[in-house]
Amino acid sequence: MNELRDQFLIEGRELLEQVGEALPALRAAQPGPALLDRLFRAVHTLKGSVGLFPLAPMGLVLHAMEDRLDTLRAAPATPEVVLALQDAAACCEAWLEEFASEDGLPDGAAAEAAALAARLRPGPGPAGGTGAAPSAGQARAAGEAETAWLVPLAARHAAALAAAWAEGRRVMALRYRPDAGCFFLGEDPLALLRRLPGLLALELSPRLPWPEPAQLDPYACNLEILALTLEAPDALRQVFRFVADQCVLAEVPATAPGNETTGNETTGGETTGGETPGRETPGGRMPDARTPARPLRVEPARIEALAARLGALAVTGNALAPLVARAAALDPALGRDLAERQAAIGRLVAELDGMVAGLRRLPLSRSFRRLPALARETAARLGKEATLEMAGEALEADRAIVEGLYEPLLHLLRNALDHGIEPPAERQARGKPPAGRLRLAARRAGERLEISLSDDGAGLDPERLRAAARARGVAGAAAMDEAALHALLFTPGFSTAAGVSDISGRGVGMDAVRAAIAALGGHVALESRKGEGITVRLSLPQAAALRALLLLRAGGEELAVPVEAVAETLRLPAARILPLAGLPGEAAAFVLRGRTVPLLDLGALLGLPRRAEGAAVTRVLVTAGAQPVGLAVEAFGRRLDAPLRPLEGLMAGMPGLLGTALDDEGRVRMVLDLPELTR
Amino acid sequence: MTLRLDDDTLHLEGDCGSEEAEPLLSLLLERPSRGIALGRARTLHTALVQVLLALRPRLVEAPTDPFLRQWIAPVLEDGSSNGAPELIQSAPPARHEGL
Numbered sequence: 001m002n003e004l005r006d007q008f009l010i011e012g013r014e015l016l017e018q019v020g021e022a023l024p025a026l027r028a029a030q031p032g033p034a035l036l037d038r039l040f041r042a043v044h045t046l047k048g049s050v051g052l053f054p055l056a057p058m059g060l061v062l063h064a065m066e067d068r069l070d071t072l073r074a075a076p077a078t079p080e081v082v083l084a085l086q087d088a089a090a091c092c093e094a095w096l097e098e099f100a101s102e103d104g105l106p107d108g109a110a111a112e113a114a115a116l117a118a119r120l121r122p123g124p125g126p127a128g129g130t131g132a133a134p135s136a137g138q139a140r141a142a143g144e145a146e147t148a149w150l151v152p153l154a155a156r157h158a159a160a161l162a163a164a165w166a167e168g169r170r171v172m173a174l175r176y177r178p179d180a181g182c183f184f185l186g187e188d189p190l191a192l193l194r195r196l197p198g199l200l201a202l203e204l205s206p207r208l209p210w211p212e213p214a215q216l217d218p219y220a221c222n223l224e225i226l227a228l229t230l231e232a233p234d235a236l237r238q239v240f241r242f243v244a245d246q247c248v249l250a251e252v253p254a255t256a257p258g259n260e261t262t263g264n265e266t267t268g269g270e271t272t273g274g275e276t277p278g279r280e281t282p283g284g285r286m287p288d289a290r291t292p293a294r295p296l297r298v299e300p301a302r303i304e305a306l307a308a309r310l311g312a313l314a315v316t317g318n319a320l321a322p323l324v325a326r327a328a329a330l331d332p333a334l335g336r337d338l339a340e341r342q343a344a345i346g347r348l349v350a351e352l353d354g355m356v357a358g359l360r361r362l363p364l365s366r367s368f369r370r371l372p373a374l375a376r377e378t379a380a381r382l383g384k385e386a387t388l389e390m391a392g393e394a395l396e397a398d399r400a401i402v403e404g405l406y407e408p409l410l411h412l413l414r415n416a417l418d419h420g421i422e423p424p425a426e427r428q429a430r431g432k433p434p435a436g437r438l439r440l441a442a443r444r445a446g447e448r449l450e451i452s453l454s455d456d457g458a459g460l461d462p463e464r465l466r467a468a469a470r471a472r473g474v475a476g477a478a479a480m481d482e483a484a485l486h487a488l489l490f491t492p493g494f495s496t497a498a499g500v501s502d503i504s505g506r507g508v509g510m511d512a513v514r515a516a517i518a519a520l521g522g523h524v525a526l527e528s529r530k531g532e533g534i535t536v537r538l539s540l541p542q543a544a545a546l547r548a549l550l551l552l553r554a555g556g557e558e559l560a561v562p563v564e565a566v567a568e569t570l571r572l573p574a575a576r577i578l579p580l581a582g583l584p585g586e587a588a589a590f591v592l593r594g595r596t597v598p599l600l601d602l603g604a605l606l607g608l609p610r611r612a613e614g615a616a617v618t619r620v621l622v623t624a625g626a627q628p629v630g631l632a633v634e635a636f637g638r639r640l641d642a643p644l645r646p647l648e649g650l651m652a653g654m655p656g657l658l659g660t661a662l663d664d665e666g667r668v669r670m671v672l673d674l675p676e677l678t679r
Numbered sequence: 680m681t682l683r684l685d686d687d688t689l690h691l692e693g694d695c696g697s698e699e700a701e702p703l704l705s706l707l708l709e710r711p712s713r714g715i716a717l718g719r720a721r722t723l724h725t726a727l728v729q730v731l732l733a734l735r736p737r738l739v740e741a742p743t744d745p746f747l748r749q750w751i752a753p754v755l756e757d758g759s760s761n762g763a764p765e766l767i768q769s770a771p772p773a774r775h776e777g778l
Contacts, residue, residue: 183697183726190725194746202750210733213708218700218730 004237006299008049009100015046016093020369023086026077033073040069046092048245052237057105057113058095061088064117071122084119090373091116149175153226154252157201160228161252164200169230171200171252176225177207178246183219187243190225195239198230228252298359300399307356310349311643315662317345318640357398364442364451365393367406371413375438378417385435386421388413392442397449397542404520405451405540408513412453412536413438415510420457420534430531432456448522449542454535460486460528483626486526490514491679518673519658521547521562521644547644549661549671551637552621554601555608558669560640560661565674567624569636571617572599590620590630597622599630605677606656629678637663644671681720687712688739691727692719700726707734714739715755720747731755 022039047062065088068081077085091112095105150173154161164171178189193202203226210216229236233249240247320342328335372388379386396402421427421436428434442451465485469477474488489510513536514524522540548563572590577599580587588599599620604610611618611634620630642661658671682699683690689706691699707713707730715731717723718740728751738755742748 178725183700183724188697188724188726190728190751191722193750194722199750204728204732204754206733213704213711213734216704216730216733218704218726219697221725221729223725223729223732 004234004241005053007241008053009096010299011049012046012096013093015042016089016096017366017369018042019046019089020086020093021365023082023089026072026082026085027079036069036073040066043069044245049241051248052241052244053099055095055099055105057109058092058099060113061092061116061120064088064120068120068122081120084116086373088116088120090370093370149226150250150252153201153203153228156203157228160200164230165254170232170254172229172231172233172236173250173252174225174227174229174236174240175248176227176240176243176246178221178223178225178243180220180222182221182243182246189221189223189243192239192243193225193227196227196229196231196236199227200230201226201228203227303356303359303399307360307643310352310356312662314349314353315642317342317349318642318663319665320345321638360399361396362399362402363394363396364402364405366402367409368393368440368442370406371409371440374410375413375417378414379421379436382417383423384417384421385424386417386438387435388438388440390440392451393440395442395444395449397540401449401520401522401540401542404516405538408516408538409440409451409453411510411513413440416453416455416457416534420455420459422458444542445539447542449540451538451540452535454533456533459530459533460489461530465489482528486528487626489526490524515655515673515676518675521564523675547642547661547671549640549642549644549669550621551640551663551669552602552633553635553637554611554631554633555603555606556634557603557606557608558637558663558667559602560663560669560671561621561674562644562658562671563639565624567622567628570620570622570630572620572630574616574618577618592622592628592630595628597628597630599632600678602631602633602672602677605631606672623674623678625675631674631678682706684713688714688716689736690716690719690740691723694722695720695724695727697724697726700724700730703727704730704734707736711736713737716740717742717747717752717755720744723747723751 019039019042022035022042025035026039043062043066047059047066050059050062065085068085072081095109098105153173161171176189176192178187179185182189193199205224205226206222207224208222210222231239233251236249237244240249320338324335324338324342327338368390372390375386375388416438417436421438422430422432424434427436437456439454440451441454442449444450462482462485465488466477466480469480469485469488474480480488490513491511510524517524517538517540520540522538525537525539526534527537528534549560550563550566550569551558551560553559570592576590578589578591578596580589589596590599591597601610602621611632618632619634619636620632621636623629623631640661640663642663644659644661656673656677658673660668661671663669681691681693681695682702683692684706687710689703691703711734714737716739720742721744732754735755738752741752741756
């Protein structure tokens, strides 16, 4: 049963995202109490759910964050404190992803948690330092105190436990301390216990001694509930999911009760938010879960499935076109009627597509927010200083785009820090501030999304690029202008980096960026001013659900290319094709509006059979871009709107291919990456 | 009404919600000697159980609902004073073959 775990991951990511977005605002001179409340609530809620999983170090860090945030109500945050909180949040995020993929935390997590907790602890001492890190032993002791109730509980019910173990059953222990105000929230703690058919033992006791009967407040819950049960941990978590922050779960180790119990996988550690029953926890317990207006949380996979079906529907709708044409040939009136209906279906599909695209939209911050911390870390590792400013991260785009952006942006960021930003001393010598400035900005440009990453580093040296191009035997390097030299950076294996570092690549970076962005339907451009820095611009579609494709045949294969990669299609009479003598192969060119354009055979480029020679007319596709190339094909087909599926398995990462699409007859077509093929 | 006073016995019947906690407490404070009849109670809200735990009235009719009978009634019958824990009840797993 993974539902709860999945839900926890979704929620955890959301909460950490909220925290990551809200933390920088703490630097403001007067952060409002609402901001602190929001941060506190997010951290507290996450801490509550973390206790249900074997993530004790994360619980410790969140607890420390919560305590630190609490102190900020009285005294404003220093930059060190904000930084410590940001590092802690980044660490929790990394752990969450580690848990998502590995089902556990890395080995050093406990020590790291202790160090982070120490940094977060208020009071004298180096706020940013690692001075008084508590030992792992201390952390463990804290964890044991949390389950100190377990041993006596097990001892009191030794007979029931022995019977369960004799049958080979696992026994879980639960301590549930309902919030004092829980009755007002409509909670009925014992009703939850009633839902456990495997209950072995139940204890009820007052958390504070009962007052005189006349003083009793019947609506303040003063109970602690201890239970032993045969329910599986996941089933228990499901039952107690809305009060997770009030529960501690642990497996009763199957030994003689009373033995020392060391930590085990489900000794979830701290989850109750302190021992004091009356402690104030604003909005402490997943308040969203009960609010009627709670947004519906849908798993991404379901949206994907919906989008896929819709894609199939669009394809099926496309398949009507040839039928309509056939019908019209037989009976023009019938053809017209059918064409009208087909157009109506097309409109509905387009509307639905827009709605599904809306469901798939995420803010860019989903990818952006992890970058500032990574920039800091990376810069520090390189002995440099840098800040990353962001703008426009609230813009939304298709989930595939937002998530697909992260890797290329990371590449670009590392490149900028490694090769762009100079070491502090060098910067000062050039009259720049010692800390490099990076700016990541997103804006809408018509239907597209433009994202730029600028640095104020050294920029590119055109002459060094030219020398590198010459050394690699790039044709025409001597005559290349700056733009052409910059474009070289995006070709595979081209790098001018003097040394290879562990931070950024061996000349694969920019090429990988171009390919990743192309797979998202975007393109990359670069501007550089020597000594002043580089700006890399990414232009992306905002939605990726359906792509406009041009169908064609080349080398005997039915293929497709994205329409935006095509400038025009031509029928070229044989007389206009100029064979280029003296060059190897069958190179040719033609003149298009006064410009000589090289002509290649698409089939041959793909390693497929060439098209038959000697046709009177050659069908040619001219690629879009600054340096157009003509590609001879055998035939053009129709335009088609179809979902582009990324390549998987063996095909993944195959150069020259963007993905596959289903055509109107339901056949799989390879979708070509023309810029990659023609450079 | 899920709370009924009948000849000095307080009957809790059906699904008894938290709204009965205040009247239940008042009626018990009024005459601590009143007994409690749970024979027709189907569910008891935790707030009611808490009032019964804190005031310990005499149980004159045991519940018939299995959960209440097995887990809640024993503590209400248990006359022990305020030493923690208040309620201890365990069952051998053999009773839970259905799990």
